[in-house]
Amino acid sequence: MKRAAQFYLLAGALLFTKTLCAAVRLAGVFGDHMVLQRGLPVPVWGTATPGEKVSVAFADKRVETAAELDGTWSVDLPPLAASKEGGTLMANGVAVTDVLVGEVWFLSGQSNMALPLTGPNTRFRDCAGGTLAQITHRPAVRYVQGPTHACELPRTEPIQPVEWRPFTPEHLLKAPPSAVGFYFGCALEEALDVPVGLVCVATGGTNIDAWTPHEGSSSRPALKDMAEWKYVPVSDWTKEGAYKLPIDSHAQQPGVLWNGTVHPFAPLAMRGLLWYQGERNASAGPAETVRYRSKLHALYNGWAGAFANPAMKLNVVQLCSWGKDIAVFQEEQARFVEENQNAGLVIINDLGNLNDIHPNRKALVGLRLALLALKRDYGFGHLRAESPKPTGLRSAGDVLSFHVFHAEKLYYYSPDKSVCTGFEIAGDDGVFFPAKIINAENNPAKLNFGEIRGTEICLRAKEVSAPVKVRYLHSRPWYGCVHNEADLPMGAFHLGY
Secondary structure (H helix, E strand, C coil), X not given: CHHHHHHHHHHHHHHHHHHHHHHCEECCCCCCCCEEECCXXXXXXXXXXXXXXXXXXXXXXXXXXXXXXXXXXXXEECCCCCEEEEEEEEECCEEEEEEEEEEEEEEEECHHHHCECCCCCCCCCCCXXXXXXXXXXXXXXXXXXXXXXXXXXXXXXXXCCCCCEEECHHHHHHCCCEHHHHHHHHHHHHHHCCCEEXXXXXXXXXXXXXXXXXXXXXXXXXXXXXXXXXXXXXXXXXXXXXXEXXXXXXXXXXXXXXHHHHXXXXXXXXXXXXXXXXXXXXXXXXXXXXXXXXXXHHHHXXXXXXXXXXXXXXXXXXXXXXXXXXXXXXXXXXHHHHHCCCEEEECCCCCCCCCCCCCCCCHHHHHHHHHHHHHHCCCCCCCCCCXXXXXXXXXXXXXXXXEEECCCCEEECCCCCCCCCCEEEECCCCCEEECEECCECCCCCCCCCCEECCCEXXXXXXXXXXXXXXXXXXXXXXXXXXXXXXCCECCCEEECC
8 A cells, every 4th residue: 555655646746747847838939950059148938837947958058947927938048169969958858859059040021032942933933943952961051931920919939830941852842941041051051160040031022111120110210100100900901091112011011020920039049130122112112212221220120139139140132123223222221231330231233134023043142141241240351242332433534433442353244245334424414424434345355355454443425524423223224234353243322422
């Protein structure tokens, strides 16, 4: 009888312990095969029975806490060293296996960021993805391709289970990642020799407003209308009335995609955000264009605050034209980067397609993002990662010249082998005329056709006798021709006015 009593007591104790362990739960973003950020405190969070003690362990680190009255708990693991050897993250009896430590980046925006490596849609996929997906085996690069969901209030959990997948043919073909993310992740792992984790939360046709937390829009006085927006339920939404671009549908309301899609991941430790978006806001016209720079600041402030990462990196892909003049919008993107020391800009106006908003050559987009990150964020100071930048306008007779930073050599290239287009100059009257580069090899019969002599560009137009103003890519064909020795194109600009 005594032994039987002891048995039942022991069984009861084990059952009680199992019940307590079952009550402990990790947040849904923590899953097998994930990558944790190296070198930064690593937040780990979840739920448990109120007051329950929770012990979180990974590698040789262990941190304890107790669940709050609402059942939530969170801890910060001390900074971790990079590791390609899969470890186990434990929260009491809950285990997440095959966890690597390296560099974690988020990718967000609209359809050009979401565009997959491969897939059945012949116009909406990378041009080389079907080949690369079959032969790429980089198991230390892991990705999450999250679904998007609009929500009035911040969600605590993703709308469906998060799956971390390695870059292997099995996954790349069946669940293709963002093409931009694919090229970025492969290049980053190659250069750093550490695991890379990518979380892509992007969807077509979305504005920046929906991805911006309320705290972000509240940080910018010029965006008071965003900060004070009154949510309209989908049942009450109508396309008729006061709603117009960029907020012209239920899922475009300020903060809704942040609430339903990104918030469940915060404050996951990460290095930064790659942002490829703007087509929808640019389509809303000049009044929206002048606000976009402030909206980028709001996006940054909101994400950096929510992810508890005040030094968060934000590398922006400047839009390329898709058949309309967006030079002023491109310049607003560039000005934001000049104002934010943690932001960088990738220019891709040489990759556009004037007949398609979705150019399918995403390799150079991802590789330029990786080059920029390696230079700015990982200390590869010897790299040339910045596009040519004009400065120092001067006039001499009928020639207008300016110096170019971020270049040791310059050249121009047009796919149809034409003389460089895109530059226009004007006199005091402000009437612009197409201009030619006069310090360049302009003979298509020569092998050095397109070479620009020196790091200065000298322009002349027969219609302008005393030029004082210059602009670039403000008129058709809006195709970036001028590059530096790293094959990085010059962006749209204007000087002298």
